[in-house]
Structures are given as structure tokens and as C-alpha cells.
Amino acid sequence: MAKYSINLLQPELIAKQPTWTLARVVSLWVFVFIAMLLWLTWSHYQLNDSKKQVAKSTLAKEAIVTQQMTLESQVASNKADTALVEQLATVKLLFKNKQLLHQQLTDTSSTHAAGFSAAMTELSQYHHRDISLKQVTISGNYIRFSGVAHTPESVPLWLAAFEQSTFLSGHVFSHFTLQENDQKLTEFVISSRQQTGKEQ
Missing domain, CATH: 1.20.5 (Single alpha-helices involved in coiled-coils or other helix-helix interfaces)
Structure with a gap:
């Protein structure tokens, strides 16, 4: 005997699975x-x-x-201590000046005259620590000094000491020039009178 069935469960009636379970x-x-x-x-x-x-x-x-x-x-x-540096510079300058004077005194070509030797002796005696002589020229009554000084005012003080000397006193230094060099030192040229012709 044949059976007949009808599916009454429609798709829309089936429960859907939730997305967030x-x-x-x-x-x-x-x-x-x-x-x-x-x-x-x-x-x-x-x-x-x-x-x-x-x-x-x-x-x-x-x-x-x-x-x-x-x-x-x-x-x-x-x-270095500033005072020591200045003292060393003074000692070097004094030593250089002493060497120059020694060369002048021991130079037989220049010391043949007694006057020159006496002048060198007095220059050494009345040496100023701020003065460094480069050249000394004595010819008769003509006297010329050239050198370097630490300060400009030390040059007149150095010359003033010659009043007590025997050989250099009485000379009138009419020619006097001062000029500052690149080392901030004062270069000076002093002469008792203008020499005619080329200076030695």
C-alpha cells in the first residue's frame, strides 16, 4: 500500500545558526x-x-x-706663572745684552781705541734691564746707540744714568727716534749728533 507524506517543515521555519556563538x-x-x-x-x-x-x-x-x-x-x-714668564724674559734680555757687550769688548777690530773700551765698560756698568743694545758706534764725538726696549719710558731713564758716567757724560744726544716693532717692543736709535754721510 503506497504511503503519501507531505513535508510541512518549510525552509523558513528551520532555525538558523547564530553568527556569534x-x-x-x-x-x-x-x-x-x-x-x-x-x-x-x-x-x-x-x-x-x-x-x-x-x-x-x-x-x-x-x-x-x-x-x-x-x-x-x-x-x-x-x-706657567706670569711673573715667572716675565722674569725669564728679563733674564733672557739681560743675557743677550751681556753677550752683545762681551762681543763688543772682545772685538779687536773695534776696541783698539781706549775711548771705545771705556764706553763699553760704562755701558755695562749702567746697564738697564729693559734695554737691549743691538749696535754701538763711536767715531770721534759721534756716538750712536740702537737697540730694543721693553717700554718707551725706559730709554730716557737709561740715558739719565749716563750723567754719573765718566766717558758718556757731557754728550748731547740730539737725534732720538722710537718705533714699535711687530713684537710690541720699542726699537730706538740715539745719536749725539747727525753724522754726515752713511752711518756705520
């Missing part, structure tokens, strides 16, 4: 939690690494500053 929501939250945990771990690692680099940079900077201060202290301690 509990399992899917839980899985999504687990995934987000794991991702956040990984991101926090990576951020914490980068932060610690940055802190280490900053600490290293700070230590390096402090070391450089300390080294700079040490070097500055060493440089300051190695600087």
Missing part, C-alpha cells in the same frame, strides 16, 4: 588577550632596552665630563 566569542576574547599579552611583553622589552641605552649614554656622558674636568685641571696646573 558562545564558543566563537570565547575564542575571540582568548585571541585578543593573547595578542595584548604579546604586545605588552614586546613593549616592556623595548622600554627596558631603551632604559639600558639611556643609562649607558648617561654613564658615557659623565665619564666624558669627568675627563674634561681632569684635563682642564691638568692644563691649568701646567700653565
Whole structure:
């Protein structure tokens, strides 16, 4: 006997599966939690690494500053005393002047005249520490000095001392020139009178 059946369950009557099930929501939250945990771990690692680099940079900077201060202290301690430098310059100038006078006194071509020898002796006797003679010329009544002075005012003071000398006193130094050179020293030329012709 044939059976006849009718399907009364229409497709629209079948219950649809929901898109967001509990399992899917839980899985999504687990995934987000794991991702956040990984991101926090990576951020914490980068932060610690940055802190280490900053600490290293700070230590390096402090070391450089300390080294700079040490070097500055060493440089300051190695600087020569100004007074000692000036004293050394004076001693060098005096020694140079003494050498010049010694050469003049021991030069047989120039010391044949007793007057020249006497003049050299008095120049050595009335030596001024700020005066360095370069050339001394004596020819009869003509006397000429040329040299270098530390200060312009030291030249007149040096000449004033000749009033007490035996040979140089009484000479009138009518020719007097001063000029500052590149080393800030005063070059001077003094003569008792203008010599006719070329000066020796």
C-alpha cells in the first residue's frame, strides 16, 4: 500500500545558526588577550632596552665630563706663572745684552781705541734691564746707540744714568727716534749728533 507524506517543515521555519556563538566569542576574547599579552611583553622589552641605552649614554656622558674636568685641571696646573714668564724674559734680555757687550769688548777690530773700551765698560756698568743694545758706534764725538726696549719710558731713564758716567757724560744726544716693532717692543736709535754721510 503506497504511503503519501507531505513535508510541512518549510525552509523558513528551520532555525538558523547564530553568527556569534558562545564558543566563537570565547575564542575571540582568548585571541585578543593573547595578542595584548604579546604586545605588552614586546613593549616592556623595548622600554627596558631603551632604559639600558639611556643609562649607558648617561654613564658615557659623565665619564666624558669627568675627563674634561681632569684635563682642564691638568692644563691649568701646567700653565706657567706670569711673573715667572716675565722674569725669564728679563733674564733672557739681560743675557743677550751681556753677550752683545762681551762681543763688543772682545772685538779687536773695534776696541783698539781706549775711548771705545771705556764706553763699553760704562755701558755695562749702567746697564738697564729693559734695554737691549743691538749696535754701538763711536767715531770721534759721534756716538750712536740702537737697540730694543721693553717700554718707551725706559730709554730716557737709561740715558739719565749716563750723567754719573765718566766717558758718556757731557754728550748731547740730539737725534732720538722710537718705533714699535711687530713684537710690541720699542726699537730706538740715539745719536749725539747727525753724522754726515752713511752711518756705520
